[in-house]
Amino acid sequence: MLEVQAVSKAFRGIHAIEDVSFRIEPNSITSLIGPNGAGKTTMINVITGVLAPTRGALLFAGQPIAGRRPHQVASLGIRRTFQTVRLFDKLTVRENLTVGGYRQLSGRRWLHRFLPMNLGDAAGRRRADEVLAMFDLTALADEIATDLPYGTQRRVELARALMGRPRFALLDEPAAGMNEKETAQLVRDVRRIRDEGVTVLLVEHDMSMVMSVSDKVVVLNFGRKIAEGTPGEVQRNPDVIASYLGSDDA
Structure with a gap:
């Protein structure tokens, strides 16, 4: 459904994301995780056309979308939510x-x-x-x-x-500020979206939610991809443990 091919985004020479590649399969839930400042929201903004990549390619259902304007990306069936609530007053x-x-x-x-x-x-x-x-x-x-x-x-x-x-939904930290009961409901809602035939890219800090709902997890740190795999594989990855998840022995 989505291919991110060696995508970089630099601001005045400083790379927010650098040479990041991953694939998202149709009708799946993929989570993009990493510490604050890892480049997660920059990646969402590049995918949705808010930002143009400095280099690299983005393919949506085989169609190049890098550099398209947000309304052009939305017309392909891509929708997003934001870190802060943006309902119409x-x-x-x-x-x-x-x-x-x-x-x-x-x-x-x-x-x-x-x-x-x-x-x-x-x-x-x-x-x-x-x-x-x-x-x-x-x-x-x-x-x-x-x-x-x-x-x-x-x-x-x-x-x-x-x-x-939509065909594809990008959810930017939907569990932020939620209590445990609300997060449990959110997990059901995200699965419901996938069950409607929508492919989901989830950016989230709540690791219990990520590990319970994801088919695949992609991990960024300082703008670079350091791991990709199933939730279990990512949890056992030493680079992810060192940079983000932490060790039980620490």
């Missing part, structure tokens, strides 16, 4: 989801200024109701999304990302 949960169903046509983003507040056509509203039920959010559909507890707002973001029937 004063809109209900259902309205937030319905906005997520709009596709940007031919880059004409100015059209969104004129969207009616009774958002969406009948098909869009039906899809919103379907996704609300999928995430057990139906009872909250008419609540103002930003008035909800933090963990629930995070789940609304995940639901919104699924609205446009």
Whole structure:
């Protein structure tokens, strides 16, 4: 589904990521982990077109995407969430989801200024109701999304990302700030997204979540890939233990 081929991104000569390569198979959950400053969010920004790589190639379903603008990447069926909650203020949960169903046509983003507040056509509203039920959010559909507890707002973001029937979802630290119960629900939600046929790239610091939900884990440190494999293989990798996971004997 996604091939990252020797990708580097430098800022004024300083490499945030350097010669990173990995593959993500269709209908899988791959986690990208590493210490703060390892280059994880830079990698997401390069994949989604927020940043252009300094060098290297990105292939999505065999199609080159390096250097494309964010709306062009999104038009291929790629969606993302962010480290901080970014819901639409004063809109209900259902309205937030319905906005997520709009596709940007031919880059004409100015059209969104004129969207009616009774958002969406009948098909869009039906899809919103379907996704609300999928995430057990139906009872909250008419609540103002930003008035909800933090963990629930995070789940609304995940639901919104699924609205446009994406092929690929990048989730940037979705468990940040969540308690244990909320994180357990998030694990179920991520699996539910995968079960909808969406390939997932997860950036996360919660190792219990990463190890329980991932098919494969890619580890970055100081912008370079130091390990890649199954959760068990990564947990036993001495470089990963030394740089990130730590030792029980320490």
